[in-house]
Amino acid sequence: MHDSLADLQALYAQQGDQQYGGEAVSQLEHALQSAWFAEQDGAPDSLVIAALLHDVGHLLAGQHDDDIAHGIDDRHEAVAIPALKPLFAEDVLAPIALHVAAKRYLCAVQPDYFASLSLASRQSLALQGGPMNAAEAARFAASPYAQAAIALRTYDDRAKIENLATPTLDHYFLRARAISLPARAPRQEPV
Ligand SMILES: [Fe+2]
Ligand SMILES: [Fe+2]
Numbered sequence: 615m616h617d618s619l620a621d622l623q624a625l626y627a628q629q630g631d632q633q634y635g636g637e638a639v640s641q642l643e644h645a646l647q648s649a650w651f652a653e654q655d656g657a658p659d660s661l662v663i664a665a666l667l668h669d670v671g672h673l674l675a676g677q678h679d680d681d682i683a684h685g686i687d688d689r690h691e692a693v694a695i696p697a698l699k700p701l702f703a704e705d706v707l708a709p710i711a712l713h714v715a716a717k718r719y720l721c722a723v724q725p726d727y728f729a730s731l732s733l734a735s736r737q738s739l740a741l742q743g744g745p746m747n748a749a750e751a752a753r754f755a756a757s758p759y760a761q762a763a764i765a766l767r768t769y770d771d772r773a774k775i776e777n778l779a780t781p782t783l784d785h786y787f788l789r790a791r792a793i794s795l796p797a798r799a800p801r802q803e804p805v
Pocket of ligand 1: 668669713
């Protein structure tokens with residue numbers, strides 16, 4: 615089978631061994647651990663798959679490991695959306711699009727959150743706009759997907775553990791296939 619979902623799985627299988635920007639895990643390990651924490655939390659399928667795919671924009675953008683150190687923000691949360699839009703509904707797309715905003719939000723409203731972040735995540739925060747101001751935080755909190763994005767953020771922040779055993783990429787792509795949008799059928803021309 616060769617479709618966009620298969621292409622996406624191949625992207626992780628082929629390029630997922632890249633280091634996850636300045637952390638101790640690869641992009642693939644980070645994706646699997648994020649999905650695993652979502653699964654253990656009893657999150658719905660949409661959020662498990664959002665957790666799996668939340669950083670696909672790094673792979674699509676071809677982020678280099680030292681980009682952050684060089685002051686480059688690849689805007690991966692936005693890069694991911696056009697690629698994923700044909701495949702998933704808004705309940706998958708929105709938490710992905712908002713996962714960087716969720717970090718900026720949590721830094722604004724939870725005084726101890728910033729200190730809990732990894733060094734790389736603290737460094738990228740500045741490039742991503744820093745903590746939200748009050749107006750930005752109020753707008754974020756009003757989003758119907760704010761809670762899902764915050765939950766995704768908590769899985770994301772934990773998913774940096776060396777050698778953690780998780781279910782496989784196949785396991786999660788089976789779940790992804792179950793909630794992906796039906797392939798668009800070719801238009802039937804009258805005969
Ligand atoms: Fe991210
Ligand atoms: Fe991440």
